[in-house]
Amino acid sequence: MTVVAESADDAVAGVPDGATVLIGGFGTAGQPMELIDALRRTGVGDLTVVSNNAGNGSHGLAALLAAGQVRRIVCSFPRQRDSHVFDELYRSGRIELDVVPQGNLAERLRAAGAGIGAFYCPTGVGTPLADGKEQRTIDGRDYVLEYPIRGDVALIKAHEADSLGNLVYRKTARNFGPVMATAAALTVAQVLSVSEPGSLDPEAVVTPGIFVDRVVACPSPAVFAEQGAAG
Amino acid sequence: MSRLDRAGIARLVAADIPPGSYVNLGIGQPTAVGDHLSPDSGVILHTENGMLGMGRAATESEVDPDLINAGKVPVTETLGASYFHHADSFAMMRGGHLDVCVLGAFQVSYTGDLANWHTGEPSAIPAVGGAMDLAIGAKSVFVMMTLFTDAGAPKLVPSCTYPLTGLRCVSRVYTDYGVFLLGPDGVRVRETFGLSESDLRDRLGL
Numbered sequence: 001m002t003v004v005a006e007s008a009d010d011a012v013a014g015v016p017d018g019a020t021v022l023i024g025g026f027g028t029a030g031q032p033m034e035l036i037d038a039l040r041r042t043g044v045g046d047l048t049v050v051s052n053n054a055g056n057g058s059h060g061l062a063a064l065l066a067a068g069q070v071r072r073i074v075c076s077f078p079r080q081r082d083s084h085v086f087d088e089l090y091r092s093g094r095i096e097l098d099v100v101p102q103g104n105l106a107e108r109l110r111a112a113g114a115g116i117g118a119f120y121c122p123t124g125v126g127t128p129l130a131d132g133k134e135q136r137t138i139d140g141r142d143y144v145l146e147y148p149i150r151g152d153v154a155l156i157k158a159h160e161a162d163s164l165g166n167l168v169y170r171k172t173a174r175n176f177g178p179v180m181a182t183a184a185a186l187t188v189a190q191v192l193s194v195s196e197p198g199s200l201d202p203e204a205v206v207t208p209g210i211f212v213d214r215v216v217a218c219p220s221p222a223v224f225a226e227q228g229a230a231g
Numbered sequence: 232m233s234r235l236d237r238a239g240i241a242r243l244v245a246a247d248i249p250p251g252s253y254v255n256l257g258i259g260q261p262t263a264v265g266d267h268l269s270p271d272s273g274v275i276l277h278t279e280n281g282m283l284g285m286g287r288a289a290t291e292s293e294v295d296p297d298l299i300n301a302g303k304v305p306v307t308e309t310l311g312a313s314y315f316h317h318a319d320s321f322a323m324m325r326g327g328h329l330d331v332c333v334l335g336a337f338q339v340s341y342t343g344d345l346a347n348w349h350t351g352e353p354s355a356i357p358a359v360g361g362a363m364d365l366a367i368g369a370k371s372v373f374v375m376m377t378l379f380t381d382a383g384a385p386k387l388v389p390s391c392t393y394p395l396t397g398l399r400c401v402s403r404v405y406t407d408y409g410v411f412l413l414g415p416d417g418v419r420v421r422e423t424f425g426l427s428e429s430d431l432r433d434r435l436g437l
Contacts, residue, residue, distance in 0.1 A: 026280045026317075027303040029296060052317075079358040080303075090356055099357045102279065103321030103364030110318040122325065123364045126344075126398035171314055172281050173297040178316040206316070223296050 002165030003214050004194055008038035011188045011216040015044050015153050022109065022151035022180040023051040023061055027080070030173035032157040032190045033060040034218040039155065045069045050109075050149055052102065052176060054078035054086035059224055065089060074149065076102035101129060104146055106179055112148035113182025113211070121146045151184035157221070158207065161191040162200050165209030174206065181211040188214045190221070234407045234425035240375050242267045244333055244405050247373075252330035253277055253323075255365060258302035260375055261333040275309075277329055279361040281320050284312030301361065321361070324368025332369035334362070336376045336401075338391040341437075343401040343413040345374065346393035359396075366397030378406035378435075385435045387411060387418070 005011035012035055015021070021039070025031030040063060047070045054075050055062030062085040064070060078086050078097060089095040100108070101123050111119055120143035124130040134145040156177040158167035167189055169177055181187045189207075194217045235243065237260060245267035248254055255277045256264050265287070268274050276285040278300045285300060286307035294305040323329050338346040348362045349355065366372060376386055387404055404411040409423040409431055418437055420428050431437075 027299065029280070029299050029303075077358045077360040079356040087356060091354075097357070099359055101359050101363040102317070102361040103325060103368070106317035106321050107325075122367050125367070127363060127395045128349075129359065129363065169314070171295065171297040171308075172278070172299055174314055174316050175281050176317050179318045 002163070002209050002212050004163050005214050005216040008034040008190065008216055008218060009041065011035060011190070011214045012038045012042060012153075012155070015039060015042060017044055018046045019044070019152040020048040020050065020150070022149075022154040022184050023049055024154070024156035024175065024177045024180050025061075026052050026172065026175040028056050028060065028224050030157050030169075030175045030177055031060050032155045033222045033224075035155040035157075035188055035190050035216075036060045036064055040064045040067055040069060043069075046071050048072045048074065050074040050105070050151060052076050052105065053080060054083055054097075056080060056082045057224055058085060059222065062086065065095065068094075070095060072096035072098065074098040074100055074105070076100055076105050099129065105149070106176065108146055108149040109176070109179040109183040111146075112150040113179060116148060118145055118147045120144065149183065151180065152186065154180040154184035154187040156180050156187065156189050158189050158191045160200065161189060161194050161212070161215045162197050162209075163194055163215075164197050165189070165212030165215050166200050166205045167191065167207035167212060168200060168204055169206050178207050181207045186213050187211055188216070190216050190218045192219055192221070193217050232424050236407070237263060239424075240405050240407060243410065244373055244375055247403075248272070248274055248331055250274065253283070253328065255279065255324070255329055255332040255369065257332065257334040257362075257365065258360075259335045261335060262300075262302065264333055264375070277320075277323060278306070279320050279324070279365070281315050281317060282308070282312060283315075284309045286312070321364050321368070324364050327368070327370060329369045331371045331373060332365045333373045333375060334365060336374045336386065337393045338386050338388050339374050339376070339401050339404050339413070340388055340390050341413065341418050343399045344391050345372070345396045345401050346391040348396045349394045351394050362396050366400045371403070372401050373403045373405060374401050375405040378408045387435055
């Protein structure tokens, strides 16, 4: 059953030290800034963060990193034009980095949410990112064995929700939200507004409420312009 | 004919994309291919952060923080565009649904191995993004790049010295000096710009 939280702080309450936190977003599009800020305020530490990037500028995920609360980050593209917080932590050996190809990141999250034990994937065959991984040839093609990525918590941003936790997204801000929502023990979504059941078109719901544990309205989220950067 | 500039290479790639194809243009140089695709070609652009039917870059008044491309540049949507999540987006590649992808490269080997994600220098922060998924996912992978490094070393090489992105995945290489078709029989030179084929083969050691 989905709980409608009163505040972002309530929505992230109870995340323990050492948790693995899935954080939605591609750059700043879909990054749940208010939830990340609330998580930072809890003072929780020793986190493993799974997110496509490693923070932009000095806000949101970058601020969480800067506060020293993240031990390890799993992402596809940490290095960006405005990833100075991560870059400095990495170069000074204060954060661990696990680089995962973007499609594998998405599929490993999807597998976790779908109860798949592992899967064979052609991405990365013959590259350093497949080193040490089990490989198999199936119908003449080579594959690498990849394991699911599960979260203790997922923090995602959607566009609108109803009080049952059904979510709709907006444009390319959807990105990792739907797969992360399925892949965590506790999924928290921030949205612009939470409405009564029946207000969303059931045909348009992207994430059904069964995947969402807490939802919170953040009617005027911070918007930070991206400094166009790769990946 | 002199060697091609970047726009010239992009124009050449665009002309070779079959009408009606689903195409992903990698970040950086390949993005310019979009400028040379005619609207009536029916080509539909895919961006791996979750969109088909990507339009041109947004003007200042059109910027929407929720609508960006894989390079995180604000873009527009075309009529008939669609949005989807990341796992679906990469299923489009891995599942063989995407017709063409155009990528930049540090090096391409004669057999089509691609190196484009990491220089391998200890001080470099590794970042792969969607490069490995794209390299093995699209039905055809085209590379566009300058043929030589600033220091004059060929980037089309017998075997890559940089860390690999994908094995035997590139079928064509578009460069400022020529277009190369890669296959089991080795490297074929389709056309050259500013150098004769024999001079080009000499400089490459082909």
